[in-house]
Amino acid sequence: MRIERGFATVFLVFLLFVQAFLTVPTFVSAQDTGNENTTFPVVIWPLNGSFKVIPYHANDCVLYQENRTLGYIVNSTSAVFVKANIYVNCKNVTDVRVVVAGKHSKTKNNYTTTTVMLNIYMNTPFPAVEELRSKNLTIEYDYYNERYALVKVTFSNLTVSPDIGWVFSSFDPAKYGWPRDIKLSFLVNRNNGDSYLLDNGSKRYVGNLPLLMPQFDIVNYLNSAVKNAQAFVRQVKKNPWVIGNIINKAKMSSGFNASKIISNATLKFRDRIFSVKGTYLGLPIKVVAEGNGTSVYAPAVNFSRILPKPWVNISGIHSNETVEVIVKYLKTGNTSALEDAIRNILYMREIHLPGLFANHLIAAYIPPRRGDTIVLPLSREYEKQLNASYILSYITLSSGGYLHVKYDPRVLNPRKAEENWRKYGSCVPLIESDLFQSLSNFMNDALATGKINQTKLEDVYLTVKKDVTRCLGHPAEETPSKERRQVPASRQRFPH
Numbered sequence: 001m002r003i004e005r006g007f008a009t010v011f012l013v014f015l016l017f018v019q020a021f022l023t024v025p026t027f028v029s030a031q032d033t034g035n036e037n038t039t040f041p042v043v044i045w046p047l048n049g050s051f052k053v054i055p056y057h058a059n060d061c062v063l064y065q066e067n068r069t070l071g072y073i074v075n076s077t078s079a080v081f082v083k084a085n086i087y088v089n090c091k092n093v094t095d096v097r098v099v100v101a102g103k104h105s106k107t108k109n110n111y112t113t114t115t116v117m118l119n120i121y122m123n124t125p126f127p128a129v130e131e132l133r134s135k136n137l138t139i140e141y142d143y144y145n146e147r148y149a150l151v152k153v154t155f156s157n158l159t160v161s162p163d164i165g166w167v168f169s170s171f172d173p174a175k176y177g178w179p180r181d182i183k184l185s186f187l188v189n190r191n192n193g194d195s196y197l198l199d200n201g202s203k204r205y206v207g208n209l210p211l212l213m214p215q216f217d218i219v220n221y222l223n224s225a226v227k228n229a230q231a232f233v234r235q236v237k238k239n240p241w242v243i244g245n246i247i248n249k250a251k252m253s254s255g256f257n258a259s260k261i262i263s264n265a266t267l268k269f270r271d272r273i274f275s276v277k278g279t280y281l282g283l284p285i286k287v288v289a290e291g292n293g294t295s296v297y298a299p300a301v302n303f304s305r306i307l308p309k310p311w312v313n314i315s316g317i318h319s320n321e322t323v324e325v326i327v328k329y330l331k332t333g334n335t336s337a338l339e340d341a342i343r344n345i346l347y348m349r350e351i352h353l354p355g356l357f358a359n360h361l362i363a364a365y366i367p368p369r370r371g372d373t374i375v376l377p378l379s380r381e382y383e384k385q386l387n388a389s390y391i392l393s394y395i396t397l398s399s400g401g402y403l404h405v406k407y408d409p410r411v412l413n414p415r416k417a418e419e420n421w422r423k424y425g426s427c428v429p430l431i432e433s434d435l436f437q438s439l440s441n442f443m444n445d446a447l448a449t450g451k452i453n454q455t456k457l458e459d460v461y462l463t464v465k466k467d468v469t470r471c472l473g474h475p476a477e478e479t480p481s482k483e484r485r486q487v488p489a490s491r492q493r494f495p496h
Contacts, residue, residue: 040398041133044155045354046388047375051303051361053354054388056164058126061090064167077111080330084118089126097121098342100335114330118342124308129353130386131161132173134402137395139367141212141407148187149411151211153376155182155393179385184376188212190411193278199379206377208278208285210296215276215287216366217417218424221294222468223477225431228273229464230478233457240452247446262447266439273464274432281377281390285362289428293421298362303392308348361392367405367414371397427471431464438463
């Protein structure tokens with residue numbers, strides 16, 4: 001059998017081996033398939049108390065991939081295949097151990113096929129993180145009483161990820177000590193968004209639940225801007241030095257830089273007044289007004305893990321030395337040189353799991369839609385089963401068929417909210433523009449006079465209130481007057 005001719009191609013497929021086996025993504029989204037109609041389960045990652053995904057712990061040396069073709073050569077009279085069983089998490093192995101398991105040939109119709117089998121043992125951890133998938137995510141918004149709403153989240157029909165299920169021959173979470181369903185309930189204050197996780201008769205405060213914040217309706221969003229403007233005026237009256245520091249910094253700068261300092265401060269104040277912020281699970285969250293609804297975001301958090309995966313030295317694939325070793329083995333049966341050659345072209349490469357394109361723990365509409373991510377706290381029962389504090393759920397773009405939202409219109413009415421956005425949404429940029437102008441007048445007057453003009457300061461709040469009232473067609477909501485406190489004018493001059 002002539003094996004020398006073209007044998008350099010034996011390891012060309014090594015690269016395919018790496019891509020097909022060693023770089024299998026944690027999940028495949030609709031962007032990957034390019035088919036919006038493809039239905040893909042909702043992905044769930046358990047997280048520890050630091051909002052990190054949890055590496056899957058395998059107790060023993062694991063057969064991770066079986067009979068994988070590393071390379072082959074085919075000609076008119078014969079074919080040679082080099083295959084391997086891949087084992088990981090092998091504690092008694094230093095780095096990588098390659099063992100030639102043998103070779104066998106068979107001839108049929110004057111055509112000979114030879115297979116070389118290898119066993120590759122690695123001490124690298126099992127290259128996967130804990131991951132569940134659900135084919136039924138139901139979010140229910142129920143009326144509890146005049147003050148509170150009950151939000152129930154249920155993940156059912158759970159399975160483990162293919163990265164785990166295929167290796168251990170079971171997709172049943174119970175086989176791993178994990179739940180087959182996850183049911184969470186939250187009591188949410190309908191006025192301010194304060195929320196509690198209900199846990200076997202007790203309740204645990206979690207902050208502002210992103211699944212239901214009052215500002216999802218633009219009417220509440222605009223009224224929040226009025227209240228924020230009120231709060232801004234009160235804070236400036238109580239702490240005039242905040243404005244004073246900005247003014248003094250501008251005075252010590254050149255003309256252009258002074259204007260830039262004032263302009264940047266004005267933009268910052270405008271954004272503060274027109275932003276809705278909260279705290280959830282200790283994370284700062286922000287409500288963002290958009291043309292087709294309201295989104296809630298948390299700052300980017302690096303929740304992924306870096307795990308080592310075997311990789312191949314591409315230059316080693318094409319080397320004459322490697323080809324010669326294979327040829328020598330087939331001729332003489334010398335295994336040691338072949339084992340060394342395979343070991344020398346393998347190395348460990350760091351990869352990030354999961355392979356998401358963004359790292360927001362929370363990026364979701366109210367109510368959630370396809371493409372959203374949201375982190376949820378776990379009750380004690382699930383904490384013990386998953387050895388986790390939270391779960392991060394990703395509703396892939398092709399998970400729409402598995403997402404079900406049920407709501408009592410007294411608690412949540414997405415259609416009405418969308419109608420309100422279409423009706424009042426155009427007001428937002430106009431109000432922001434007027435607010436910026438009012439803030440600019442206030443800040444530039446303070447720069448010129450060195451003190452706070454109470455009338456111009458009050459005008460910041462009155463401008464927002466007037467514009468919101470005009471937009472909505474009825475008086476804007478504001479903080480009751482008993483909560484306001486006037487600050488003597490003597491405290492309004494800036495310290496130097």
